[in-house]
Amino acid sequence: MKTIRVENLSVAYRGKIALQHVNLELSAGKLTGIVGPNGAGKSTLMKGILQLIKTQSGKIFYGEEPINNQRQKIAYVEQRQDIDLSFPIDVLGVVVFGTYPHLKIFQRPGKQEKKLAAECLEKVGLSEFSDRQISELSGGQLQRVFIARALAQQAEWILLDEPFAGIDATSEKIIIDLLKELRDEGKSIVIVHHDLHKVTDYFDEVILLNKGLIASGPVAQTYTTKNMEKTYGSEIAQTMRVGGVDFAT
Ligand code: ADP
Ligand code: MG
Numbered sequence: 001m002k003t004i005r006v007e008n009l010s011v012a013y014r015g016k017i018a019l020q021h022v023n024l025e026l027s028a029g030k031l032t033g034i035v036g037p038n039g040a041g042k043s044t045l046m047k048g049i050l051q052l053i054k055t056q057s058g059k060i061f062y063g064e065e066p067i068n069n070q071r072q073k074i075a076y077v078e079q080r081q082d083i084d085l086s087f088p089i090d091v092l093g094v095v096v097f098g099t100y101p102h103l104k105i106f107q108r109p110g111k112q113e114k115k116l117a118a119e120c121l122e123k124v125g126l127s128e129f130s131d132r133q134i135s136e137l138s139g140g141q142l143q144r145v146f147i148a149r150a151l152a153q154q155a156e157w158i159l160l161d162e163p164f165a166g167i168d169a170t171s172e173k174i175i176i177d178l179l180k181e182l183r184d185e186g187k188s189i190v191i192v193h194h195d196l197h198k199v200t201d202y203f204d205e206v207i208l209l210n211k212g213l214i215a216s217g218p219v220a221q222t223y224t225t226k227n228m229e230k231t232y233g234s235e236i237a238q239t240m241r242v243g244g245v246d247f248a249t
Helices: 042-049 067-073 091-097 111-123 139-152 169-184 196-202 225-232 234-242
Strands: 004-013 016-026 031-035 057-062 074-077 157-161 188-192 205-209 213-218
Touching (some): 042 205, 091 139, 111 139, 139 157, 157 169, 205 225
Parallel strands (some): 074 157
Antiparallel strands (some): 004 016, 004 057
């Protein structure tokens, strides 16, 4: 299992700093949460790691190699609002797309790819939705389809941006249980997350962001009142505590 290492990542949009001098290592085989206020640069960090945006500085490594050499090992489930759901494609078709990095140039997906995709759909419990159009799915089902696509890609890492946004509690439970299962099977999972009530239950490690790295590491040592005050400001952090958010210490 290989770690992802971020060295001195800085990103600005039209001259405005979004992330500054981020250094961190994502542990392999863990469920890691990226947490911070709105506009903290959480999505930017994910896109920066994946080299999907222009950065001011920074190097990203997968093990000892530049991440671009191993991009297919890392699957990305982007924020739902960024996806065009009117595109006419059925569920199995979306999952088959995951197999594309493994196809040779000009090769079209065949029996083998479709079989793999069907197995991945089964893993997320959506076999009977195989022929549906994606526009017919609930938000929670859609997230599971994207997780199946990541599995079809045979990615070792799955990065998800706010997978629980706008999803009911039952679907959220199904998805987090699925992600925990994949973690237990050796996948590395990273989730941008904003519901602070769930951090200690969901994650092994946490990355606290606010336009730069505040802290990162195992939840028990990192998700502390002190660090949360640094991330959100002391007033907001206190309000969270009164509201029942369970910081580690
Ligand atoms: P988060 O995901 O933590 O809410 P983002 O990474 O989306 O934060 O954004 C960080 C900052 O960068 C915000 O101030 C946001 O408005 C700005 N930003 C993000 N994407 C763009 C973009 N494409 N163009 C201009 N500004 C952007
Ligand atoms: Mg975001």
